[in-house]
Amino acid sequence: MDHYQTLGLNRSANREEIKEAFRKSALKFHPDKHSHSSDDARNEASLRFKRASEAYQVLIDERKRADYDLRLRSAGFPRWSGKGPQSSSSSSSSSSSGYYRPPRAPASEFDPGIVFRWLMRxxxxxxxxxxxxxxxxxxxxxxxxxxxxxxxxxxxxxxxxxxxxxxxxxxxxxxx
Structure with a gap:
């Protein structure tokens, strides 16, 4: 689950944008708003509200967000960039879509950045x-x-x- 995509944000969103996106999502999917809906719609809204709450908790806290961003980058998360969420059906060419995808080192190669981050904890x-x-x-x-x-x-x-x-x-x- 991509927290940025859950809230409809780009990766460079600031705190105010995160708060506003969560507020809109919370108003749209809050369980009380769907109390008279069908069970399926109520369950879907509840699930989306929980996901939005989780995304907000991670993205609003600077440390949690930095850790989350680091995990996304190190896992080679598709479409990682500062330009926001894109559907997976968009062009895979990084030059035409404007996305930067950091080069991934082979698993057998030593990455000093990981050691440095571990040492700086x-x-x-x-x-x-x-x-x-x-x-x-x-x-x-x-x-x-x-x-x-x-x-x-x-x-x-x-x-x-x-x-x-x-x-x-x-x-x-x-x-x-």
């Missing part, structure tokens, strides 16, 4: 910041532990240090 940025903070804390702790080790065991080899630790334990055990 708020959740991904937060996760990267937390991972960076944890890594930084680990590096600081490791460096601090190494400095403490060197200060307490200056001039000793590793084997001498281990022997002194063992000697310390045996000394404690014998004093108890």
């Amino acid at each position: 708020r959740r991904t940025l937060i996760e990267l910041a937390v991972a960076g903070a944890l890594l930084g804390a680990y590096i600081v702790m490791e460096d601090s532990l190494e400095k403490v080790w060197k200060r307490n065991n200056a001039g000793k080899s590793f084997e001498e240090t281990i022997e002194s630790i063992k000697g310390g334990k045996s000394h404690k055990d014998s004093s108890k």
Whole structure:
């Protein structure tokens, strides 16, 4: 279902145009207006009202609309352009119809745009910041532990240090 086509809008419609198109659609298909119609007409009007409401909720919210537009483009939605809905029976030649259809990369080709969009999501940025903070804390702790080790065991080899630790334990055990 194309939300733009549902409301009879072009892809570059602004908020006021979306509101006006929804208002007209809501007045035309509201279930209360069709309460005395046949069951089929009432069901059809109810369905079209629900679709118009869903389209309005998506298109009026900037984030939802951007996500919806991105999904349309990445799915290769037919007739994608800023010029509005067209019937599928119109000319398929993009040069004669005035439609821009972005080139689609083969499925096996790497698309850096997808990776960039994933990296720029708020959740991904937060996760990267937390991972960076944890890594930084680990590096600081490791460096601090190494400095403490060197200060307490200056001039000793590793084997001498281990022997002194063992000697310390045996000394404690014998004093108890």
